[in-house]
Amino acid sequence: MESQNSSRSCKNLFIAVVLMTCFSAMFYMYYEPSVNWLKCPAVPKHDVCGDVCGNICINALKRPNQIQIVNNTCMVNFTSLRHQLTQTEAASSQGDTVLLIWMWPFGQQFDLGICSSMFDIHGCHLTVDKSQFNRAQGLLFHHRDINGDLSNMPKLPRPPFQKWVWMNMESPSNSPQRSNLNNLFNLTANYRQDSDIMVPYGRISENTGGKKHDEIPRKNKLVCWIVSNWNWNHKRSRYYAELKEHISIETYGNHFNKRISNQDYSDVVSSCKFYLSFENSIHKDYITEKLYNPLSLGTVPVVLGPPRKNYEELIPGSAFIHVDDFNSPKELAEHLKLLDQNDDLYRQYFTWREHFVSSAGVFGLEHACRACDHIRRNKNYRVVNDLNSWYWG
Template sequence: MPNQMEMVNNTCMVNIISIKNLLTQTDPVTQTDPDTILLIWMWPFGQKFDLGICSSQFNIHGCHLTDNRDWFKSAHGVLFHHRDIREDDMPTLQRPLFQKWIWMNMESPSNSPLHSTVKNLFNLTTTYRQDSDIMIPYGRISEKTGGSTTYEIPHKSKLVCWIVSNWNSNYKRSQYYENLKQHISIETFGCSFSRPVKDEDYSDLVSSCKFYLSFENSIHKDYITEKLYNPLKLGTVPVVLGPTRKNYEELIPGNAFIHVDDFSSPKELAEHLKLLDQNESLYRQYFTWREHFVSSTTSFGLEHACWACDHIRRYKNYRVVNDLSSWYWG
């Protein structure tokens, strides 16, 4: 007997045969169109958010978010968070032909358990990746309103800082840190160093550092997290370890950060940081972008739901993610 996930897959395949060539993109929505309903099947990591602020927060109108599973048959879309998917907690009712299932994930492939039954299950994806249907990055660089202004760099009392609560000696970031600390002083915080940082102290701590080690726990295309956007927002120069510089520059100005790959060794990077510490004019060059732009971080879960609802409201064409595992983990 097939399990619940297999039955859902079979239902999805019937839907594909029935309507694959029948639905096309509609005209732009108007204020008189009925609300689009998005059902949040499970709260991402159990973190709830206000279901009624898409309009005020993102200027998205005509979307109705709900977590009431009794609305399943009426929902135009259903949002599933990858890390919370369980075979015994998937819909058991027949899937409506018009309904889109949206796969949400903000973890890297290295930190995402692979479900073998996700093939042909979802219609849309919302992740940090630029090739997602609904791309939600961990943060954004956006143009200032009101024109350019001079940016005042926060007072600095520390040279290089790093906050880590997930230590793994096999991570590239851990190995790079062990080499880098031989050549420059690094103030470390977080549970990994028995110096936890309270939420209310985080901003003051990071802004007091000239440089912050924005080291990702795994290296994947587009996987650029709040470890970058928080220091940018708080007036600290991030030293990044992650995907290529080219990948970073697709999302943020090239003069806003320092990439470890620009140096032949951790020692060479350390020497560069020491030079910038002694040369104020060179250091200030990493803040010229702040005259025109600001950095912000993403509202986890909320933005995925609001923008996913907006997407299915605007685009009526049918599609299916045939092989999610190859696309994301391949």
């Protein structure tokens, strides 16, 4: 009997050793333990636990008995991660369209839950949780944040239903062109009118609220310009150099060693009769906040950019002055001086405000919300075969 018990114990021990060996082999095969696995590196808050160990943190949350395998470095983000995971799962169950923001545009974070309150867009859920890759109907990529070798793009196979959205608000002159982006995206989100999801720098819209504009702000300056990005090769720099010979221009910005804060910006611009809304490069539809901000602040913009016809597709022709309407900077200066002396003529540039209002776009957030809404409403197949020819061609 004693011999049988001993034999049985040895057999059980042998089985236990075999099972442990198999378990260990499977553990190392699938989990690939390393230093990074044991300790999550410090990463930006929006990336939760980062690309290196994010999935491990998520798996730990899903397995209550395994939380202790994750180092305390990740524990500080568990509450945020669980909330994000719960929200996304709830969105999927409710039929909401999920848009994964793969990279914060220029690193600028924004509130992910206000598409409905800001833009009256419903049925959309925004997330930055990359573990939701296979659940997301759309992914948003910011062009200037994509590595040239695409090393920071998704490595997993793209689900057939998933739309990849290319986002860019810089002009072609200020955007690096890359040949490896063709046939990669399904949709474009851009200021261009012919993009799939048009998100301009601003809008002139009907004043449906019945609120009348305040009286034109009091003016104590004639012409103003704020500029930090200075380049003598820019058309605007050369035009300014000649214009200032014929009219006084109040200048601000880093280039002129007169930096102004965001708080002071409105006061400065609204105090000027005219503002030089000069774009840094000339491209189709590239009409930025340099136009829309002065319009909303009660100042007449003097524009240098695409042709007048392009501007008039987006704003009333009587709301601005185009440098192309004059044969020379000297002739423009004479016109501005005439308006300065004739209040009735000057006020004609504000008649559009009786029926319309000017508003600025919301960088990043608006692109994400409108991209998600577009994907929710459009289920057709779409691919951008030649992004380079469309945008840089």
